[in-house]
Amino acid sequence: MATKFPHLFKPLELNKGRVVLKNRALMGSMHTGLEEETKNGSLEAMAEFYGARARGGVGLLVTGGISPNNAGRVTYMAAKMSTPSDRDKHKAVTEAVHAEDGRIAMQILHSGRYAYHHWAVGPSPLKSPISMVTPKALSSSDVEDTIDDFVRSAELAGEAGYDGVEVMGSEGYLINQFITAEANKRSDKWGGAYENRIRFPIEIVRRIREALGPDFIVIYRLSMLDLVQGGSTWEEIELLAREIEAAGASIINTGIGWHQARIPTIATAVPRGGFAWVTKNLMGKVDIPVCTTNRINMPSTAEDILREGYADMVSMARPFLADPNLIEKARQGDEAGINTCIGCNQACLDHAFQGKRASCLVNPFAGYETELKLAPISDDLRKSSKVAVVGAGPAGLACAVSCAERGFETTLFEKDADIGGQFNMAKRIPGKEEFFETLRYFSTQIHRKGVDLQLNRAVSIEDLDAAGYTHVVLATGVAPRQVSFPGSDHSKVVSYVDVLCGKVKVGKRVAIVGAGGIGFDVAEFLSDPEGKGLTEKGPDPGLAKPSALEAFAHEWKIDLSNSTRGGLAPSDEAESDQTHSPREIFLLQRGKHKVGANLGKTTGWIHRTSLRHRGVNMLRNVKYVKVDDDGFHIQVKGKDQVLDVDHVVICAGQVAQRALWDKAQAKTSGDTKYFLIGGSQEASELDAKRAIDQGTRLAAVIETARTGDVFNQPVPLFVKIFEKVQSFIKA
Incomplete structure (x- = not known):
């Protein structure tokens, strides 16, 4: 059964053969918010989360970052492992994983100057570009105490049942801060020459190995490509890797980019396996296994x-949010059944940086395994219920598949010839090709779960009532909002739908009205220098082609030779060698705020930077006056301008399609229960995350026949406390 992926399923020996992993897949560390959520004194939700991934066949799992002491916490209430009480909470996690024949390591992460609290520490009192406080410099004795705290944390992890630990030495956290001269200005034995600066991580690994013995797994996450000015050279990285191996590490894992780096490292903009070349440079330089990471989302x-x-x-983190059974499906050769991570960041990384529990846009069950299991459906209800879902966009697809999974007789109606709704436009945007995978997954599930899919079928309330459905879910989606200003009916004025569907041949000079998510998508589509729009093919299944990697490195100024400090292209090349759009584009918004301010927290800057690279003109505080044969007449901050453009693309939002819902509400009789979800419920901005979440959650509780708080995700107590503390500080 494993012959399709023989290298992935080849066992891996660690610690000179004392430990054998059943395959080469590592579930990489990511903070989920479950690390702080206890119930009855244990981490039950976290246990269910990792237990599910162990059941799915992952060779070795790594938790989100756990601090070795108070100072190392990322936020005030973030998880730590420093006391027996902390240890005991984690026993449920390791027991759940071991019950599924899995192995799990706890990541020890000290945030250093990246901490979002006022007792942050660092090697030197230097504030990071992304932090709110200047850290206190650790004294020499503080450094020794911190090493002891790492070791004590590892010991407690072992007592809690963890098979090992991962020492977080990358992404710009404390250990990275010690390693680079930019952040480490010390003059004692922990600073100065490179050999002194790397003493800190070497001592941590050496002392953990001494304390935990030869069978304990010790992973070291080594920053192999810092992507910041003043980062390490490749010669320094090789030296550190050899010293870490000598200190007793079992595996060297790859870290890419500091958090302050202005280069995308895990978003969809990164080609699949786009940083594997970095890890390859270390192969053969050490004798212990080397693990690579970032944008590896399919077997x-x-x-x-x-x-x-x-x-x-290979390390995959968020792909196991999207599908906890990815490895087992790969073992069975079932690639079509994998729910693929699309690298959107919207429900995972964005949530983490907002203090919310992490989940997944394409799999809302992720992180909510315990809550969504709390709505059992009786056999009698299954037998007596017929569910109709109208609209096969993201919300309708999620609801129909989830209802069928729960045993309901489910019919999915779609007035168009294909499933997907707005996804069929999103997948055409360069950098969003992963949406092809989502549609492939839903298509597969519709077939396997027995959903009766009826395409090219527009239905009425009378049709639905006559068919005897007990529950009808209306996911009828949205339509583009119409604009009204002089000349809005001019032949130059077109809708984003016509542009993305290829109904309009767009000219060389374009104005885009509206700088929300759709406006940015259209700008990406029209400015792509390779003209990749309108593709009907998804991403290549394997490792990205060299041409894709070279184009990515060219746009983001990454030194593929890795001969420069930090891995950045020389500054003169970065300044002179820009990637230009084949069109002159004006992206316009009425608001005074920063263009793109409402885009995703961890990806918005990528979209803005990418458009700047291409020379897109982004204007705010714009008043739309008229369109005529001379062009688009506007006012910018009260000053008149005429944009001599060939087309004006309207991306001014959407309106909900609620005709069926309104008719259902007007009914005076009937037992059918109607629900409204997705864009047809709220069309303020296209939001696939909300749509899929609503569809999934509605299926889980459809027997209650109420919409009330079904869609509200619970907010962890630690988040509420953190928000109150932050409000107090700001006040």
């Missing part, structure tokens, strides 16, 4: 990496 990509000798092991 074909992992297999290519392993077969071609880029790494001994």
Whole structure:
């Protein structure tokens, strides 16, 4: 059954053969918010989360970052492992994983100057570009105490049942801060020469190995490409890797980019396996296994990496949010059944940085395994219920598949010839090709779960009532909002729908009205220098082609030779060698705020920077006056301008399609229960995350026949406390 991916399923020996992993897949560390949520003194939700991934066949799991002491916490209430009480909470986690024949390591992460609290520490009193406080410099004795805290944390992890720990030495956290001269200005034995600056991580690994013995797994997350000015050279990275191996590490994992780096590292903009070349440079330089990471979201990509000798092991984190059974499905050769991570960041990383529990846009069950299991459906209800879902966009697809999974007889109506709704436009945007995978997954599930899919079928309330459905879910979506200003009916004025569907051949000079998510998508579509729009093919299944990697590195000024400090292209090349759009584009918004301010917290800057690279003109505080044969007449901050453009693309929002809902509400009789979800419920901005979440949650509780708080995600107590503390500080 494993022959399709023989390298992925080849066992891996660690610690000179004392430990054998069943495959080469590592579930990489990511903070979920479950690390702080206890119930009855244990981390039950976290246990269910990792237990599910162990059940799905992952060779080795790594938790989100856990601090070794108070100072190392990322936020005031973030998780730590420093006391027996902390240890005991984690026993439920390790027991759940071991019950599924899995192995799990706890990541020890000290945030250093990246901390969002006022007792932050660092090697030197230097504030980071993304932090709110200047850290206190650790004294020499403080450094020794911190090393002891790392070791004590590892010991407690072992007592809690963890099979190992990962020492977080990358992404710009405390250990990284010690390693680079930019953040470490010390003059004692922990600073100065490079050999002194790396003493801190070496001592941590050496003392953990001494304390925990030869069978304990010790992973070291090494920053192999800092992507910041003043980062490490490749020669320094090789030296550190050899010293970490000598200190007793079992695996060297790859870290890419500090959090302050202005280069995308895990978003969809990164080609699949786009940083595996970095890890390959270390292969053969150490004798212990080397693990690569970032944008490896399908088993074909992992297999290519392993077969071609880029790494001994592959780390996937968010792909296991999207599908906890990814590895088991790969073992069975069931790629079509994998719910693929699309690299959107919207429900995982964005949530983490907002203090919310992490989940997944394409799999709302992620992180909510316990809550969504709390709505059991009786056999009698299954037998007596017929569910109709109208509209096969993201909300309708999620609801129909989830209802069928729960045993309901489910029919899905779609007036168009294909499923997908707004996804069919999103997948055409360069950088969003992963939406092809989501539609492939839903198409597969519709077939496997027995959903009766009726395409090219517009239905009426009378049709639905006559068919005897007990529950009808209306996911009828949105339509583009119409604009009204002089000349809005001019032949130059077109809708984003016509542009993205290829109904209009757009000219060389374009104005885009509206700088929300759709406006940015249209700007990406029209400014792409390679003209990749309107593709009917998804991403290649394996490792990205060299041409895709070179184009990415060119746009973001990454040194593929890795000969420069930090891995950044020389500044003169970065300044002179820009990527230009084939069109002159004006992206306009009426508001005074920063253009794109409402885009995703962790991806908005990528979209803004990418458009700047391409020379897109982004204007705010714009008043739309008229369109005529001379062009688009506007006012910018009260000053008149005429944009000599060939087309004006309207991206001014959407309106909900509620005709069926209104008719259902006007009914005076009937037992059918009607629900409204997705864009047809709220069309303020296209939001696939909310749509899929609503569809999934509605299916889980459809027997209650109420919409009330079904869609509200619970807010962890620690988040509420953190928000109150932050409000107090600001006040």
